[in-house]
Every structure is written in structure tokens, then in C-alpha cells.
Amino acid sequence: MNNTLKIIAVLSLLAITGCKSTETVTTPVQQVNYQNVFQFNMHVEALLQQQDVAALKALYSSNKALKLRQPSRIEKTFGANWQQAYANSIFNLFMESQVFWSYQSTRQLDKNTVRTLFRGDSDDGFHFVELEIDKNSFKIIDAHDLSTMYSTTVFLNRVSDIEFCQTDAKPVCQAEDAFKGLLMSASNKDGVNVLKHYDSLSAEQMALPFIQDLNIRLISLHSNWLPKTFVTRVINDFTRMDTLPYSFEGLLIEQGKLELALKALDSAPLQIRDNSVMLLEKAAIYGELNNHKTSIKLSHQAIFNEPNLVESYVVLLVSAIADKDFKLAMATINVLEKRFAIELDEQALSEMISTDEFVASEVYQQSRKS
Incomplete structure (x- = not known):
């Protein structure tokens, strides 16, 4: 791969992660001694919330990339600074502004490796990224944006595969020109x-x-x-x-x-399929499809999983009113008002859904009198 293509490949992959320009913290990196994986995960969560790029990159190890490919092959594709390119691609997954990242869960991959799930919440929606962590060294060796099929390391290595195609008989090589063309066009x-x-x-x-x-x-x-x-x-x-x-x-x-x-x-990966925000999304869609009983069921599941996710109560309220379950609707209003300090008068309710029948109901009238 010539120098121009090296630059295009790296820049394309960084852009494709969806990273936006943001101010980041560059405090001096301090050595931390971890007692267990959970402590490490809590430290990573804090660094993600601070967007401390330097400290995060200090936790990266390129061991997995080296196991999957020979160093000389990777260097031929991405240049002498390939390790930095891999680290940038991994941590750019987290560097969108106005996203709040939180630790969700950890699952065992093998005796030496775990995968830790983080969720990013923003006004635009949610995002899931899984970090692959070496339990012995407490180092991050890969990251997988779960909206994609491949982890960052595997995808970058796929780029290397394309560059080293030896025969047109392989399907991967037959798609070489289109793959490179898509990358180059995206970078431009x-x-x-x-x-x-x-x-x-x-x-x-x-x-x-x-x-x-x-x-x-x-x-x-x-x-x-x-x-x-x-x-x-x-x-x-x-x-x-x-x-x-x-x-x-x-x-x-x-x-x-x-x-x-x-x-x-x-079709979402199993490890996020029952996450609160996924259940919430499904509940909202079922509500739009007028399947309010399923929407109510999913909203309850989301609330059980994450009691402070206020949007779940809102979807539950709308579906309960639409399903004419006015007792449930009133109970949900009480939670929204008392726990979340959200005032829901008749005008506020009418902006969500047609509420004439609910507002006229005995349940609503008695509750407002008390």
C-alpha cells in the first residue's frame, strides 16, 4: 500500500467510528494498581466520563493485533505508527461530545480475557461498546462497537487482508477494489x-x-x-x-x-438485547403499532432493570392511557411527580396523547382531589 493509501485507510477508519471534535482532558497519566477487574472497569468508566484520552491510551496493549497478524504485515499496511492508529481507532469510539458513558456488565471470554460492556447515553440515543480486557495485565486489547460486525482490531486487520490478497479466487480479493473504493470515497x-x-x-x-x-x-x-x-x-x-x-x-x-x-x-447481540434502553425502544415501537399490552410489559421490564430510567415511565404512561388502564396510568403519574419531580397537569398530558377520557375518569378526578 502506498503512503497515500495508508493515510486514507487510517483517516477513513477514524472517521467511520463516528467521532466528533471535542475538547479532551490531558492530565498526566498516573499508574494505578488494580485489585480486580471490577475496580479496573470503574476506573475506565471514570476516564470515559472525563474523556481523558491520554490515560485511556495508556491502558491499551497491541498484543491481540500481534497475535492475529505479523508485525511486519501490519506495518506495511498502516505504517510504522500502526500501534497508535489502532489505539486511536479504539478510543475514538468513545470520544463523541455530550455522551455519558456508564459500565453495564462483564462477561468471561476465556480464562485470561473478559469483555466489559459500556453504554453511552445522549440526546440522540444510545450506543454500546464492549472492551476486551486482559485480566493478567489489566490492559485493553480490543474494542467492539456492537452496532458493527467486527471489533476494531479485527476490522483493521481485514484492511490488511485486502492489501495482501494473492489470488482472485478468494471472495475477499474479488471485492478488493470496491472495498478500497468505499474507504477512499468515505475519507473524501x-x-x-x-x-x-x-x-x-x-x-x-x-x-x-x-x-x-x-x-x-x-x-x-x-x-x-x-x-x-x-x-x-x-x-x-x-x-x-x-x-x-x-x-x-x-x-x-x-x-x-x-x-x-x-x-x-x-438482531442485536445477546448481551444488549435485554438492556433497559433496548426494551424501552421496543416498548415505544409497540406503542406506535397500537400493541399497548406488549408496550406496557416491556416498559415494566425496562423499569425493573433500571428504575431511574425516566423515559420508561413516560412510555408506560402513554401506553397505559391508550390501553384505558387508568389505575396504572395514575400510579405512573404519581411516580413521575414524586420521584422525578415532573409535574403532569392536564395540558402536559394532552401533549403526549389524547387524554379526554382519562382526565374525565373517576380515578383521575379522585386522585387530583386528594
Whole structure:
């Protein structure tokens, strides 16, 4: 790969993570002695909330990348500073401004490795990233944005695979030109050529996991330079292949495809499928589909999992009123007012849903008199 392509590959991958410009803390990195994985996770959570990039990068080890590829091969693809490129790609996943990151859970991968799940909450929605951690060294060795198919390290190594294709007989090599073209066009924010290279893919190539992964990353940019035609075609092709990723949910809702949005959420990895915000999203969609009993059930599950997630109570309230379960609706209003200090008078309620019957009900009238 020539120098220009090295730069394009790295810059593209950094951009594709969705990172936005933000001011970050650059305090001196201090050595911390960890007693257990939980303590390490709490430290990482604090650094993520502070957006302390230097301290986070100090926790990175390139051991996994070296196990998957020879150092010389990686260096030929990404240059002498490949370790820095890998670290940047991993931690740029977390550096969007106005996102609050919180530790969720840990699962065992093998006797030496665990994967720790973090959730990012913002006004625009939520995001899940899993960090792979070496338990012996307390080092981060990989990160996986769960809206994509591959972890950061595996995806970067896929780029190296493309560069070292030796035969046209391999499907991965047959898609080499389109893959590089998509990356280069994305790095230049060239929507016309993104669409051109996408259209050059055969049905067989389009079904390749690493091609699907790249297209998911492109769609997840939500960038106005991407042609609407490209977005529509990608969604239609994923629908045809029955491989809709959960990250397409918002786009599907915008298109009024609520049933497909539910299907996308059902395709989420198991470790996040029952997370409170995922249950909340499904509850809201079922409410829009007038399946209020299912919406109520899912809202209750979300509240049980995370009692302080206020949006779950709002969805529960709307579905309870729509289902004419006025006792439940009144109980939910009481929680919102007493626990969250949200005042819900008749005008505020009417902005959520048609409430004439509820407001006129004996349950509501008696509650407001007391």
C-alpha cells in the first residue's frame, strides 16, 4: 500500500467510528494498581466520563493485533505508527461530545480475557461498546462497537487482508477494489463515488461479512454527504439478506417501517438485547403499532432493570392511557411527580396523547382531589 493509501485507510477508519471534535482532558497519566477487574472497569468508566484520552491510551496493549497478524504485515499496511492508529481507532469510539458513558456488565471470554460492556447515553440515543480486557495485565486489547460486525482490531486487520490478497479466487480479493473504493470515497466525503463503488458489488460480494460491516459503519455516520439513494439501497439489501443490524432502527422508524425496526432490534447481540434502553425502544415501537399490552410489559421490564430510567415511565404512561388502564396510568403519574419531580397537569398530558377520557375518569378526578 502506498503512503497515500495508508493515510486514507487510517483517516477513513477514524472517521467511520463516528467521532466528533471535542475538547479532551490531558492530565498526566498516573499508574494505578488494580485489585480486580471490577475496580479496573470503574476506573475506565471514570476516564470515559472525563474523556481523558491520554490515560485511556495508556491502558491499551497491541498484543491481540500481534497475535492475529505479523508485525511486519501490519506495518506495511498502516505504517510504522500502526500501534497508535489502532489505539486511536479504539478510543475514538468513545470520544463523541455530550455522551455519558456508564459500565453495564462483564462477561468471561476465556480464562485470561473478559469483555466489559459500556453504554453511552445522549440526546440522540444510545450506543454500546464492549472492551476486551486482559485480566493478567489489566490492559485493553480490543474494542467492539456492537452496532458493527467486527471489533476494531479485527476490522483493521481485514484492511490488511485486502492489501495482501494473492489470488482472485478468494471472495475477499474479488471485492478488493470496491472495498478500497468505499474507504477512499468515505475519507473524501465523496457520496457519488460511495454509491458507484457500492453498485459495483455483486450479490455474492455484498453478502461478505466484511463488506456488510463496512456498509454498516458508513450508514452509521448519518452524514448528509451520503446520498439518500445509497442509504435506501443499503437498507433494502440488508432487508433482502435478512441481516438488518440494530443500528438501522432509527432510519427504519424515519421511513415508517416499524415492523422492520423491531426486527432490527431483535438482531442485536445477546448481551444488549435485554438492556433497559433496548426494551424501552421496543416498548415505544409497540406503542406506535397500537400493541399497548406488549408496550406496557416491556416498559415494566425496562423499569425493573433500571428504575431511574425516566423515559420508561413516560412510555408506560402513554401506553397505559391508550390501553384505558387508568389505575396504572395514575400510579405512573404519581411516580413521575414524586420521584422525578415532573409535574403532569392536564395540558402536559394532552401533549403526549389524547387524554379526554382519562382526565374525565373517576380515578383521575379522585386522585387530583386528594
